[in-house]
Amino acid sequence: MQYKPGLHLLLNIKTSSVNELSLSLSWKNFIADQISKFKLTTVGEAFHEFEGGGFTAIHGLTESHVSIHTWPEYNYCTCDIFLSNYKNENSNIVKEIGKAVVDFYKSTDFEWKEIER
């Protein structure tokens, strides 16, 4: 039987929340709250702020990863949420965090793609 780790959600988000696209600070607080709320475990993180605005953040989790890349000049970001079900069934948590990310960016124009891996 082929192992199927879990659900990977890819979000492409259009947003007018330029402050939340430009600097990573509010994202850091937001995602730390989500990771805590759903009892996920961070094993490593990396952040990069681009000159002129925009950032990349990647969050390694025992359950897999969350990533975000922002382009404030295009009112745009991409976010990935991939959680394996190795120890717990996490598919609903992937979707809950996805909804929270869309709310965080106050977006009404986004692509939501679920891939079972």
Added chain:
Amino acid sequence: MQYKPGLHLLLNIKTSSVNELSLSLSWKNFIADQISKFKLTTVGEAFHEFEGGGFTAIHGLTESHVSIHTWPEYNYCTCDIFLSNYKNENSNIVKEIGKAVVDFYKSTDFEWKEIER
């Protein structure tokens, strides 16, 4: 016009290369070579080795990210390669690295999913 950052490749790989699934050292060397070969820029990395074998590695790049999660007990790993075209057209590099990852794991049984974001 909607901004389209670039190509995201999702690989699900079945492999008998248990050593390369168990410890991250050879992956670290392999991916560092790829990042150098294609003149990509690392902005942060995170690694986690699981007790009993298997690892997670995420590589933040100015061009976006590479991630890998391995499950040696299932002869399995998932790898993501996502490079934006902000400064250069990187779609072919995504595919070149993807082919190199499949070769690295000597896999003949893998899923290759290209998503234009």
